[in-house]
Amino acid sequence: MLSIKNLHVQIEGNKILNGLDLDVEPGMIHAIMGPNGSGKSTLASVLAGREEYEVLEGEITFKGQDLLELGPDERAREGLFLAFQYPVELPGVSMSNFLKEAVNSVREHRGLPPLSSAEFLKDMKEKAALVDLNPDLKRRSVNEGFSGGEKKRNEIFQLAMLDPTLAILDETDSGLDIDALRIVADGVNKLRDENRSFVVITHYQRLLNYIVPDVVHVLLNGRIVKSGTKDLALQLEEKGYDWLKSEIELSEPTTA
Amino acid sequence: MYPGAIVDSERRLNLNKRNNRYFKLEIDFSALPPFNDMDETKYLQSVADSEYEYGFVTEIDADTAPKGLSEDTVRLISSKKGEPEWMLDWRLRAFRHWQKLAEKEAYPRWAHLDYPDIDFQDVSYYSAPNSKPKYESLDEVDPELLRTFDRLGISLQEQKRLTGVAVDIVMDSVSVATTFKDELEKQGIIFCSFGEAIEKHPELVKKYIGSVVPYSDNFYACLNSAVFSDGSFCYIPEGVRCPMELSTYFRINEAGTGQFERTLIVAEKGSYVSYLEGCTAPMRDENQLHAAVVEIIAMEDAEVKYSTIQNWYPGDKNGKGGIYNFVTKRGICEGDNAKISWTQLETGSSITWKYPSVILKGDNTTGEFYSVAFTKNKQQADTGTKMIHLGKNSSSTIISKGISAGESNNSYRGLVKINKKAQGARNFSQCDSLLLGDRCGAHTFPYIEIDNSTAQVEHEATTSKVGEDQIFYCNSRGIGEAEAVKLIVNGFCKEILAELPMEFAVEAQKLLAIELEGSVG
Numbered sequence: 204m205l206s207i208k209n210l211h212v213q214i215e216g217n218k219i220l221n222g223l224d225l226d227v228e229p230g231m232i233h234a235i236m237g238p239n240g241s242g243k244s245t246l247a248s249v250l251a252g253r254e255e256y257e258v259l260e261g262e263i264t265f266k267g268q269d270l271l272e273l274g275p276d277e278r279a280r281e282g283l284f285l286a287f288q289y290p291v292e293l294p295g296v297s298m299s300n301f302l303k304e305a306v307n308s309v310r311e312h313r314g315l316p317p318l319s320s321a322e323f324l325k326d327m328k329e330k331a332a333l334v335d336l337n338p339d340l341k342r343r344s345v346n347e348g349f350s351g352g353e354k355k356r357n358e359i360f361q362l363a364m365l366d367p368t369l370a371i372l373d374e375t376d377s378g379l380d381i382d383a384l385r386i387v388a389d390g391v392n393k394l395r396d397e398n399r400s401f402v403v404i405t406h407y408q409r410l411l412n413y414i415v416p417d418v419v420h421v422l423l424n425g426r427i428v429k430s431g432t433k434d435l436a437l438q439l440e441e442k443g444y445d446w447l448k449s450e451i452e453l454s455e456p457t458t459a
Numbered sequence: 460m461y462p463g464a465i466v467d468s469e470r471r472l473n474l475n476k477r478n479n480r481y482f483k484l485e486i487d488f489s490a491l492p493p494f495n496d497m498d499e500t501k502y503l504q505s506v507a508d509s510e511y512e513y514g515f516v517t518e519i520d521a522d523t524a525p526k527g528l529s530e531d532t533v534r535l536i537s538s539k540k541g542e543p544e545w546m547l548d549w550r551l552r553a554f555r556h557w558q559k560l561a562e563k564e565a566y567p568r569w570a571h572l573d574y575p576d577i578d579f580q581d582v583s584y585y586s587a588p589n590s591k592p593k594y595e596s597l598d599e600v601d602p603e604l605l606r607t608f609d610r611l612g613i614s615l616q617e618q619k620r621l622t623g624v625a626v627d628i629v630m631d632s633v634s635v636a637t638t639f640k641d642e643l644e645k646q647g648i649i650f651c652s653f654g655e656a657i658e659k660h661p662e663l664v665k666k667y668i669g670s671v672v673p674y675s676d677n678f679y680a681c682l683n684s685a686v687f688s689d690g691s692f693c694y695i696p697e698g699v700r701c702p703m704e705l706s707t708y709f710r711i712n713e714a715g716t717g718q719f720e721r722t723l724i725v726a727e728k729g730s731y732v733s734y735l736e737g738c739t740a741p742m743r744d745e746n747q748l749h750a751a752v753v754e755i756i757a758m759e760d761a762e763v764k765y766s767t768i769q770n771w772y773p774g775d776k777n778g779k780g781g782i783y784n785f786v787t788k789r790g791i792c793e794g795d796n797a798k799i800s801w802t803q804l805e806t807g808s809s810i811t812w813k814y815p816s817v818i819l820k821g822d823n824t825t826g827e828f829y830s831v832a833f834t835k836n837k838q839q840a841d842t843g844t845k846m847i848h849l850g851k852n853s854s855s856t857i858i859s860k861g862i863s864a865g866e867s868n869n870s871y872r873g874l875v876k877i878n879k880k881a882q883g884a885r886n887f888s889q890c891d892s893l894l895l896g897d898r899c900g901a902h903t904f905p906y907i908e909i910d911n912s913t914a915q916v917e918h919e920a921t922t923s924k925v926g927e928d929q930i931f932y933c934n935s936r937g938i939g940e941a942e943a944v945k946l947i948v949n950g951f952c953k954e955i956l957a958e959l960p961m962e963f964a965v966e967a968q969k970l971l972a973i974e975l976e977g978s979v980g
Binding site for chain 1: 932
């Protein structure tokens with residue numbers, strides 16, 4: 204599904220990722236944890252195709268294709284989805300127009316006919332229910348006037364609409380109260396299936412109580428320094444990242 | 460120089476000196492697919508791949524005056540049109556005033572526009588299709604003219620049958636076909652060419668012409684008053700609600716012919732009319748001069764809604780060619796509770812100089828101005844409105860959206876004037892600018908003059924760039940860059956487009972889509 208090898212990335216001259224390796228198999232949920240500045244969001248941005256990030260070295264293949272060769276819109280059409288940490292507002296652009304454009308460009312790429320208005324609206328209604336969004340949202344402007352929780356639910360709603368094979372959740376739990384967190388996690392769990400993989404990026408173990416990962420990775424200084432089961436997340440919660448930092452410094456004193 | 464000027468960003472243009480030869484012609488389009496919210500984006504996509512779509516010249520045998528402007532020219536125009544003495548006199552008074560202005564070179568130079576001086580002697584001031592007689596049916600109309608309409612995607616029959624829009628077509632300077640007239644006549648509504656109005660309703664024309672925009676108003680209005688070729692006249696009797704949208708479509712046709720439209724709309728007490736004006740012009744290499752005048756009179760309790768789509772040839776990528784559009788549009792809310800609304804989408808012309816205004820004379824009157832102005836390449840627009848509050852509790856709303864791309868300059872210029880007797884007057888102004896790229900300019904010049912302390916005047920202004928973040932967000936959902944920009948721009952203009960009648964709203968989106976092509980990046 205997704206294979207990242209020896210990825211080195213910089214932005215504005217600052218090296219953020221330093222030889223990151225990651226393999227995600229179909230149907231798996233991988234959690235990526237790490238302290239502030241460890242490169243989590245950079246990883247999400249590079250995967251989604253943000254231009255400002257410069258890939259210095261390494262390769263990313265997605266479903267057998269060189270991901271770095273594709274523009275961000277092409278990646279989305281190929282089935283990669285990024286749930287934004289800070290969803291962007293598009294004043295005056297209605298959710299229905301926005302999503303219809305998105306859904307139909309994805310469908311076209313997959314050789315499917317565009318949805319009729321009736322099918323589209325029905326789909327919107329069903330998917331909105333997954334994350335408990337008011338179906339009236341179709342008339343609202345994209346993310347404009349949405350509360351913090353609504354914005355995050357809106358991301359998962361769009362995920363459902365676009366039916367990707369790989370979804371990256373970039374700190375989807377940040378800024379959510381416990382009820383909203385549960386709604387978002389429930390939505391994600393309903394969207395789990397054997398063909399769809401998730402990369403869940405988070406600071407906190409809390410989200411992983413609801414979205415149970417198959418693998419947990421710890422990102423430090425731009426590399427994955429430790430991988431394990433969901434128990435690793437619990438360990439981190441208990442001991443903090445400093446525990447790992449010292450462990451790594453002991454074993455790899457030359458790490459940049 | 461401009462009180463209260465907020466210059467958001469600025470870049471001066473160097474326009475090359477050009478041959479100044481003008482011509483113009485007019486028409487329309489409008490056999491549009493029904494508006495459907497769900498299909499709009501696809502629709503945009505389908506039309507978004509052309510250069511200037513309406514650039515062609517109809518070869519119709521035309522009767523064109525030699526170039527140059529003198530008293531003889533004015534007399535020639537008047538006699539060609541078989542006008543009565545009083546009309547000629549009015550024209551001549553205007554011409555003599557214009558001569559004085561021209562001697563003083565009293566061109567309006569205060570606008571944020573840069574273009575070479577116009578040689579007014581190098582313009583032809585009259586052109587009419589030769590097949591002059593009025594037609595009873597379309598079968599009698601010059602087939603070449605009908606083919607023009609076909610190329611523009613309209614069929615008059617279809618329009619009559621499907622849209623319920625009566626169309627008074629001004630092809631060059633003479634109206635060649637008027638539809639739905641009988642139906643309107645039954646209600647006492649007069650909707651005809653200006654020439655016909657002079658002939659058949661002289662008392663009305665005499666009474667109202669120049670009553671809102673006097674010939675001495677400004678340089679271009681004065682020129683128009685001397686040489687106006689034709690235009691439209693509309694009269695809604697007391698208490699009548701006009702049952703359909705009245706629409707006039709203009710198209711500039713004859714090479715080297717100046718055309719000077721004049722429109723007069725009178726809405727009697729308690730009446731209502733919605734009036735549409737839409738324009739496209741064929742592609743040309745020379746600059747073309749357009750100086751129109753529109754006057755609206757709304758009596759007590761009357762309401763006039765005037766909507767415009769202006770899509771004249773904007774010139775090529777280097778600014779060559781394109782229409783010079785100097786327009787004076789003004790309405791007066793003469794009686795209490797009257798209302799006048801201007802809605803405009805300006806995407807065309809190389810130079811736009813236009814300030815549709817409302818004089819709020821009666822008490823409790825309402826003036827509205829909703830505008831989207833889009834400029835790209837080297838286009839320059841200086842447009843806005845004037846709201847003159849004289850009556851008590853008069854209120855006005857101004858919402859202006861400027862979109863600049865390429866190396867264009869887009870200025871909003873508006874005056875809100877509250878007279879000392881306008882107790883309790885209110886105004887709300889909102890001017891938003893959107894920049895596409897970093898070589899264009901957006902400017903806001905709001906003027907506010909308040910002589911009454913009870914007035915409430917609010918002004919909001921924003922400038923934003925279409926953000927990389929917004930485009931990336933769309934991209935990450937599978938939407939390509941061009942489509943993303945269209946979505947964002949349409950969103951930006953949404954509240955203005957919503958003011959347009961439905962068929963016009965579709966046209967507006969179509970034009971925006973075409974204009975946006977290639978203006979990103």
